[in-house]
Amino acid sequence: MRIGIVTSYAAKQPAGLERFLLDLLKVLNDSKDNKYTVYIKNGTGFAGVLKENNILNVEVVEVGFGKLWKDFGLFF
Numbered sequence: 001m002r003i004g005i006v007t008s009y010a011a012k013q014p015a016g017l018e019r020f021l022l023d024l025l026k027v028l029n030d031s032k033d034n035k036y037t038v039y040i041k042n043g044t045g046f047a048g049v050l051k052e053n054n055i056l057n058v059e060v061v062e063v064g065f066g067k068l069w070k071d072f073g074l075f076f
Contacts, residue, residue, distance in 0.1 A: 006039045018046075022053065029055045039063055 007021055021038075028036055036058045040046050047060040 001034050002037065003034055004037045004039060022049065022055075025050065025055050025058050026053060029057045031057070035059070037061055 005021075007017075025036070025038070028034070037060075038046070038050075038058055039061050040063070042062040042064045044062070047062070050056075050058055050060060
């Protein structure tokens with residue numbers, strides 16, 4: 001199954017909700033039956049954080065369109 005996660009909370013230095021998302025993805029990373037995709041705003045650097053934490057089963061899609069990234073970017 002493909003599961004998508006849309007978040008505005010993604011940064012190079014995870015704290016609070018970002019840390020929760022990172023810990024959740026660590027647990028989900030062990031699942032071989034599912035594929036996970038995280039949609040984040042372009043330029044956050046969260047893809048590097050996932051690689052540093054050996055979370056490799058998660059695809060990161062960086063979406064553009066500035067402040068309207070969730071409205072228009074996810075549509076395309």
